[in-house]
Amino acid sequence: MPSDYQSNIDLAENVSLDPLAVGRSRCMANIAFSAGSIILSNSSFIDILLPSEKGHRCDHCHNLSGIGSLKRCTGCASFYYCDHTCQSKHWKSGHRKICKLYNTYISAASFQALEEHKKMDALLLSSLIAHLSSVDAKERDENTAFLTFQSLLPGPMTTSAPPICPKHSFTAGVIDGFYSRFENNNFSIHSHFNTYAHGIFPIASRLFNHSCMPNAAVKFIIQVHKPVKLEIVALRAISKGDEICIPYIDPALLQTRTTIFDLTYGFTCSCPSCNVIRKVGFIPEPPKEPVRFQAVCERLREFVGVMGLSPFLTGDDSLFPTELTCVLHESFISTLSEQFSAASHDGRYDVALESSSSLFALYQLIYPLNYPQIGKCLHLLEKAKTCWNHIVRSTSTMEVAAELKNSVVAAKQILTVIGHEGDHDDGPLAEIETLLLEVETYD
Numbered sequence: 001m002p003s004d005y006q007s008n009i010d011l012a013e014n015v016s017l018d019p020l021a022v023g024r025s026r027c028m029a030n031i032a033f034s035a036g037s038i039i040l041s042n043s044s045f046i047d048i049l050l051p052s053e054k055g056h057r058c059d060h061c062h063n064l065s066g067i068g069s070l071k072r073c074t075g076c077a078s079f080y081y082c083d084h085t086c087q088s089k090h091w092k093s094g095h096r097k098i099c100k101l102y103n104t105y106i107s108a109a110s111f112q113a114l115e116e117h118k119k120m121d122a123l124l125l126s127s128l129i130a131h132l133s134s135v136d137a138k139e140r141d142e143n144t145a146f147l148t149f150q151s152l153l154p155g156p157m158t159t160s161a162p163p164i165c166p167k168h169s170f171t172a173g174v175i176d177g178f179y180s181r182f183e184n185n186n187f188s189i190h191s192h193f194n195t196y197a198h199g200i201f202p203i204a205s206r207l208f209n210h211s212c213m214p215n216a217a218v219k220f221i222i223q224v225h226k227p228v229k230l231e232i233v234a235l236r237a238i239s240k241g242d243e244i245c246i247p248y249i250d251p252a253l254l255q256t257r258t259t260i261f262d263l264t265y266g267f268t269c270s271c272p273s274c275n276v277i278r279k280v281g282f283i284p285e286p287p288k289e290p291v292r293f294q295a296v297c298e299r300l301r302e303f304v305g306v307m308g309l310s311p312f313l314t315g316d317d318s319l320f321p322t323e324l325t326c327v328l329h330e331s332f333i334s335t336l337s338e339q340f341s342a343a344s345h346d347g348r349y350d351v352a353l354e355s356s357s358s359l360f361a362l363y364q365l366i367y368p369l370n371y372p373q374i375g376k377c378l379h380l381l382e383k384a385k386t387c388w389n390h391i392v393r394s395t396s397t398m399e400v401a402a403e404l405k406n407s408v409v410a411a412k413q414i415l416t417v418i419g420h421e422g423d424h425d426d427g428p429l430a431e432i433e434t435l436l437l438e439v440e441t442y443d
């Protein structure tokens, strides 16, 4: 068991579990949380880097280093560490059970035949078994993380576990039981909101249900020599007695998310946003013809400009105009994103800003307040950068300068609520600070 495993149960004392007929239980706030409060802090139980991150990050603490500066395990040459401290901790917590077998395991036909996400599950499961095999049975069976992991609800699929790496003494039934918890309790670990690893955080999994209009979100903290830490952050003020929910998947998957909940998690989402989508029923494709597409975008911006609270937050579909149902088609987001990127890249800043404003309007409709995807960029930081390019490369108006200021201030507010996440470099917040300095020259 990783000796650094830490779960801040003190913080979890501010929440409690309420029984539920569907999905066993839900997490309730025992106190009021202000926006930005950390509700839970929980170290990774097991985690695995994405293949693309191997050699860039330490396999133990995930610290990002320049290529060549990490120390490679001399046993397998496939795991990389900041230094002897990280290597020694990773060795003791399970790598010693995998090291000699790892390369044969990942090059075997049975592993190579797995789909990419199943390969990640197979590696996570191998890490779990390696952890469990590297401590004595008494210590293992009294470990909070392991006990909590075993208490997690299994996913709806009943597939057998993929081939795993270490030699062990668990029966196939026990391994399948572990595996049945992977699909619906697996977190994507991100830095500045870009996924770089997968991991299991049993206490967070035990506590938080999903909502497509969540009042909390997950972020990760990378600390040198320690396992990555998950934090649950309040996105807005949460009252005592409110249920606390996080998003399991991007709520912008407006059409496919129902299938994902059904197949991967085994539940039907009853959040206000899903209720509106159910009541809307058939979602038509957005018009292909540019003039009609632009008319839908204009109507969307107008509706969002005057709507007050989003119907996706209140669940009141009577507020949602029928002529806008096509904006819920997933191709609407991808079309606008492509328009925005292409126009921005080609220096057609007017077009880029209009696409960006439409995307931002859609995001205000379908995402809760302070949702990181809005602050992360694309629609505020990226928009601000486009405004800035517009200003420096052409004779743009005061209107664009005002839009730059509004975007950058709003992006900063969201990222301030979420707080720092991931790698130690300042990421999007640093870019915002730079842009804010530029904005001042226009005040």
Ligand SMILES: C[S@@+](CC[C@H](N)C(=O)[O-])C[C@H]1O[C@@H](n2cnc3c(N)ncnc32)[C@H](O)[C@@H]1O
Pocket: 022, 023, 024, 025, 026, 152, 153, 154, 155, 184, 185, 204, 205, 206, 207, 208, 209, 210, 211, 264, 265, 266, 267, 268, 269, 270
């Ligand atoms: C990570 S666990 C969440 C904690 C879970 N409620 C428990 O009591 O252990 C994920 C599982 O919780 C249930 N669940 C999560 N969100 C739900 C929701 N919005 N409605 C119903 N069930 C939900 C599903 O069974 C899902 O597979």
